Amino acid sequence: MKKSILMLGLAVAAMTSCTNDEVLEQSQSIQKAIRFESFVNKTTRAISETEAPSASAGLKKFYVDAYYLNNDISMPVFTALEVIDTLDGNIWWGYDPQEVKYWTANTYYFAAYAQGNDTIAPLGVSVQDKKLTITNWQLDYTLAPETKTTSDEVDLVADFKKETGSLSRTDKVNFTLQHLLSKVKFTIRNTDTKGLDLKISDLVINGVKYIGDFTADLSSAATWTLSSSCWDLDDSILSNFIPIQKTANKLAVNAVAESDVLYVMPQSLEDITFSITAEFYAGNDLVYVKKFDSTDGEGISKGSVSADGHTSWEPGNYYNYTISLPSSAAPIEFGSVIVPTWTTNDIELN
Numbered sequence: 069m070k071k072s073i074l075m076l077g078l079a080v081a082a083m084t085s086c087t088n089d090e091v092l093e094q095s096q097s098i099q100k101a102i103r104f105e106s107f108v109n110k111t112t113r114a115i116s117e118t119e120a121p122s123a124s125a126g127l128k129k130f131y132v133d134a135y136y137l138n139n140d141i142s143m144p145v146f147t148a149l150e151v152i153d154t155l156d157g158n159i160w161w162g163y164d165p166q167e168v169k170y171w172t173a174n175t176y177y178f179a180a181y182a183q184g185n186d187t188i189a190p191l192g193v194s195v196q197d198k199k200l201t202i203t204n205w206q207l208d209y210t211l212a213p214e215t216k217t218t219s220d221e222v223d224l225v226a227d228f229k230k231e232t233g234s235l236s237r238t239d240k241v242n243f244t245l246q247h248l249l250s251k252v253k254f255t256i257r258n259t260d261t262k263g264l265d266l267k268i269s270d271l272v273i274n275g276v277k278y279i280g281d282f283t284a285d286l287s288s289a290a291t292w293t294l295s296s297s298c299w300d301l302d303d304s305i306l307s308n309f310i311p312i313q314k315t316a317n318k319l320a321v322n323a324v325a326e327s328d329v330l331y332v333m334p335q336s337l338e339d340i341t342f343s344i345t346a347e348f349y350a351g352n353d354l355v356y357v358k359k360f361d362s363t364d365g366e367g368i369s370k371g372s373v374s375a376d377g378h379t380s381w382e383p384g385n386y387y388n389y390t391i392s393l394p395s396s397a398a399p400i401e402f403g404s405v406i407v408p409t410w411t412t413n414d415i416e417l418n
Contacts, residue, residue, distance in 0.1 A: 184222035199285035356397035
């Protein structure tokens with residue numbers, strides 16, 4: 069594929085210089101191929117911030133849908149066109165020479181999108197009526213119950229824009245791919261006042277919606293409309309919720325442990341809660357176990373992730389929740405010690 073993409077310039081040159089049709093020759097000598105440039109606007113786990121891709125980092129591939137309006141009639145140009153980075157000494161974006169399209173004197177609408185570095189385009193993408201929609205998109209997770217870790221989470225980025233075409237246009241179509249999702253991480257701190265070590269046996273967040281429709285147009289802010297489907301704890305198979313990896317070692321007082329970073333859909337936090345099972349140790353002795361959850365928050369907002377004015381997860385934002393966990397262990401303590409005075413008995417003997 070890369071070899072064929074690298075030949076794009078030669079193929080275009082051949083088409084513009086070798087033809088048996090004089091009309092086609094004149095048209096091709098005037099019209100210019102549609103070309104692309106793209107970068108991602110913030111750092112993510114799956115797609116790195118970069119103005120140009122490299123061999124080891126950055127966006128490797130994205131997809132393009134496009135159409136133009138001719139007398140208010142939509143004329144398709146690209147559908148899920150695969151655009152890849154091409155390294156030939158100079159980094160540039162290329163696509164299959166057989167898919168090359170040329171500018172016309174019309175108004176174009178372009179959508180660029182990618183999910184992680186997936187080899188296939190996201191499903192449910194549509195570009196029409198001057199807007200981009202992604203319908204029934206689902207954020208999937210695979211759970212490993214033994215280690216309580218997740219995988220398969222992906223970033224989702226996109227851009228939608230309007231371009232003015234002309235027969236002689238040479239400017240590339242530039243995309244700034246915005247993050248459509250949010251990221252969440254938890255930081256756990258041992259704040260026990262009695263010097264006990266802390267170990268997290270389980271940390272989950274519940275009520276997170278993970279299926280929805282995305283819409284973007286040129287006149288208003290992009291929006292998600294989410295279904296009612298949520299990740300919730302299922303005790304039988306440990307599925308449909310987001311687990312955080314167990315802390316491998318005990319945490320000393322004031323020490324911290326960080327969770328995995330999770331991609332989540334932007335949404336209100338009204339119904340989202342978290343729970344933690346905390347084990348406190350004195351040496352190797354387990355002396356206290358406490359479940360911090362939505363029914364007994366014990367100083368941590370009753371398990372709510374809505375705090376400090378943050379009542380929703382917004383696209384392109386990274387949220388780090390710090391949770392401080394003390395124990396309520398009551399050590400055996402000794403009070404005052406009194407030694408009574410001797411009782412004096414005076415006894416006379418006759």
